[in-house]
Amino acid sequence: MKYVLVVFDGMADDPARVPGGKTPIMLARADNLREMAAKGAVGIAKTTPGGMTPGSDVTNMGILGYAPEKYYKGRGAIEAAALGIPMEGSDVAYRTNLVSVKDGVMQDSSAGHISNEEAYRLIDALNGRFACESFRFYPGVSYRHIMILKNGSMDTEFHAPYKFVGEPLEKHMPRGAFSELFARLIRESAELLEEHPVNQKRKAEGKLPANRIWFWAPGMKAELAPFEKRFGKSGAVIAGVDLIKGLGRLAGLSVPDVEGATGYTDTSYENKAAEAVKALRDHDFVWVHVEAPDEAGHERDLTGKTKAIEAIDGVIVKRLREYLESRGEEYRMLLMPDHPTPVSTGSHNAEPVPFVLYDSRKDTGNKTEYSEAGARTSNVYLDNASKLMDILLENDAF
Secondary structure, three states: OEEEEEEEOOEEOOHHHOHHHOOHHHHOOOHHHHHHHHHOEEEEEOOOOOOOOOOHHHHHHHHOOOOHHHHOOEHHHHHHHHOOOOOOOOOEEEEEEEEEEEOOEEEEOOOOOOOHHHHHHHHHHHHHHHOOOOEEEEEEEOOEEEEEEOOOOOOEEOOOHHHHOOOEHHHHOOEEOOHHHHHHHHHHHHHHHHOOHHHHHHHHOOOOOOOEEEEEEEEOOOOOOOHHHHHOOOEEEEOOOHHHHHHHHHOOOEOOOOOOOOOOOOOOHHHHHHHHHHHHHHOOEEEEEEOHHHHHHHOOOHHHHHHHHHHHHHHHHHHHHHHHHHOOOOEEEEEEOOOEOOOOOOOOOOOOEEEEEEEOOOOOOOOOOOOHHHHHOOOOEEOOHHHHHHHHOOOOOO
16 A cells, blocks of 8 residues: 655635636646546645644644644754754754845845855855854755754744845844844845855846845754654655755655756656655655745746646656556555645735545545635545644544
8 A cells, every 4th residue: 555645835826816716726737636536535624723834844744744833843944954964952043045135125035046056156155254163054955055053042033035025135134032143144145145256157147146145934953753653654755845855854754866856846847756656666655745836826927836736737646646556556645735825925824725635445426626615615624734644544534
C-alpha cells in the first residue's frame, strides 16, 4: 500500500472576487483531480489554527500531521534545517531576502528571482563585510537566505517584504529586540550590494539588482518526532523550497534534491514527478509540494495560477497514478492546497481549504464538486488539518 500527499501551495481562491465566480480550481483543466474527486471524498479542512498566521510553514506542518499550535517555533529555523545549518538552543534564524530597492522604495521582494549563482556571490560578500562571532549569513535558494544570530530573540517585529512593495523601506524597519542591528545591516548592505559586480552586470542586462537585504520570519529550533516513529511509515518529500525541505528534514523524511525545482512557476514539473516516482519505490509515503500556484497568486495572475494547477495535475498527479496503477499498487492520495492565496489580494488568508482523498480500492460515487464552493456543501469538515495525516494513512477516519 502506498500513500501520497500532493500540496498545490496556495491553490484555493475566493469565488466572490474572481470574474464570473470562477476560481482557478474551477477554470483549470484538471482531469485527475476531477476524476479522483468523483471516486473519492471531497471535504474541507481548517489549516490555520486560531490565532496563528496562515503561512505555508504553519499550514504545511499541520498537514504533515504535526499540530502547529504545539510544535511551531517560527519559520526561519525550519528553512535553516533545510540547509543543514546547525542551531543551538539559544540561536535564532531569520529569513533574509535579497530585494530590489529604488530611491528608498521596495521595488521587488525577490530581486527579480535572482539566480542561485549570483545570490551566493552576494551572500559571500555580505559575510565578508558583516559576519562576526555573533551572526552569519547562509545561502539558500534564489532570493531566500538565512541569518543565524546567537542568543537572538523572538521579540522583534518584522514586516514581510512582499506586503509593502511600492512603499518606503524606512516606514517598515524592524522594531523591538535587536532592531538597531537589523536596521543597520539593511541600510549598510545598500552600498556593498549596489556596487557589487553581480548587480552591475544585472543592471547592464536590464535586470533588477539585488541591492538590499531584508530580515523577517524569525524562528528557533523545532523538535518534531520522526515521521516513521509517529506514523509507522517511511517517507520522502519532493519540494523546491527550503521551507518544505526543512519540515521534511525535521520530521526525518528523505529529502532528495530535484534538478530544476525552483519554487516558482518555472519549476520542473517533470523532474518532480520523476523524483516522486523514484521515492515511491523505496518508501510507503511520498509528499509532493509545488509552490507555483502560490507564486502566481501573489502576483495576482489568474491565468498563471490556473496553468500551474493544470501542470501539477497533468504532469505530477498523472505520472504518479500511471506509475502506481501500472504496477498494480493499491494507494491512497490526498490532494489539497495548504491555504488560499486569492488573486484578488495576492496574500494568504486563513479560510478553510478543499481537499480530495482518493482510495484506489473504492469508488464512492461522490457527487460533490471539487472547488471552494463545492467543498463547503460536503458533510466532511475538519476543524484541524493535522488530523488529515492519520486519515490518509488509515490510522483514523472522518
